[in-house]
Amino acid sequence: MGILDIKDVSKRFGGLQALSDVTLSVKENSVHAIIGPNGAGKSTLLNCLVGKLIPDTGSVMFDGKSVLGRSPYEINQMGISRVFQTPEIFGDLTVLENMMIPCFASRDGAFELNALSQFMKQRDVLETAEAMLVDMNMADKRGMHAASMSRGDKRRLEIGMCLSQNPRLLLLDEPTAGMARADTNNTIDLLKEIKEKRDITIAIIEHDMHVVFSLADRITVLAQGTPLVEDDPQNIRGNPKVREAYLGESA
Template sequence: MALLETRDLTKEFGGLRALDRVNIAVERGELVSLIGPNGSGKSTLINTITGMLEPTAGDITYAGTDLVGMKPFEIAQLGVGRSFQTASIFPELTVSENVEVAAFAAEHDSFSVNFFRRRDAYDEVRERTDHILETIELDAKAEETAEALPYGDKRRLEVAIGLATGPDLMFMDEPTAGMSPGETEMTVSLIRELLEDWGMTIFLVEHDMDVIFDVSDRIFTLHEGQVIARGPPEEIRDDPAVREAYLGGEEA
């Protein structure tokens, strides 16, 4: 059974069909990417799966559980995470405090007040925070104030905050957007580490095709809300429908 599966997932905004009967399946441990021109429905797909948007029709199952109708925090508790946008960073807290807050929030949701009564609760959160900051290579900046970080470090702090909730499946929406080549390279090696050492499953939305073709096991291509191609990178690269979608659009 696939870890995540959508069946005929459809999302309409008024008269606009942003997702049109999308069927995708993600296996545990793989890295799948979602590509497609601007406005093709990529963010809408992530937002619908993670409970930020309610689908108009269709099913979503995660590890056999029906996600439709669940609240975002309930879906997060099942092990579905996402790397948040900058809005989720507390600018005046330090890097490590930001991760600790997220880790505590996750525990609070799942174990309620009992977690805070346990004497070792803080040690556990600290340990998890240290491990995350090491992985993300922000350990040297753990005590720096978040707002003082350069852009690339802020983006990686978002990933760290996403990891603090302990997800099995992580959605990343354009993690390298606006990054320098060096920062992009760092993010790619981070993604590899999450896959190989942490055993995570990753669902990536990304505009940088070099990154996509480099890290993906499989790629889904969306065009006007429909999946027009799916397969390993070498197939997608030469797929005429994918080329047409990109070259035919105004944004290409």
């Protein structure tokens, strides 16, 4: 039993069997990578975990409770945070305001009609948000418009926003897609640092093998909608089945 248990999950889109009988367990406090060629069903699987899609069959249990049929916001309130492939932040707001929103969500829940106090005077939330910005090395950017930052900074902010909620499981969807090498390495360092500092489970979907092998302590290879193999990184490298399905002859 892990913190996240996926059992016999299948999902069909018209004539396409995107996922068939996926069973997968993510252990608490591990970094679990899910890799696979394009069209293997990685994103579909992720969307089933966060409430965006509902699988046709199977079950997804987080910490003993089913997530199926719940909205994304309810699943987040259970302790799962998601980082998107392209950073999803509040572009019209300042960096500090971006950071305060998840803090309010953790403190006040999914809805709170608090229309008569000033949000900049909510000491506890402001302090948590400021501390998180310092943690993320972004304190100097607090007044900036989030949309005007570089992609790497947006990613940093998004991860910071997720972490400020103290999630038990952090889901990362290709966190370094489309990034320059330097930005990729920064992101890897950031994630390593997070892992060292916190009791957190990370599930990561990634294309970039460099990222996967520097972070993961468990890897599942997905091909054509089914898990091909699950093993430790060093064994994955040498596995002939994986080479054939995914890494190709050159690897």
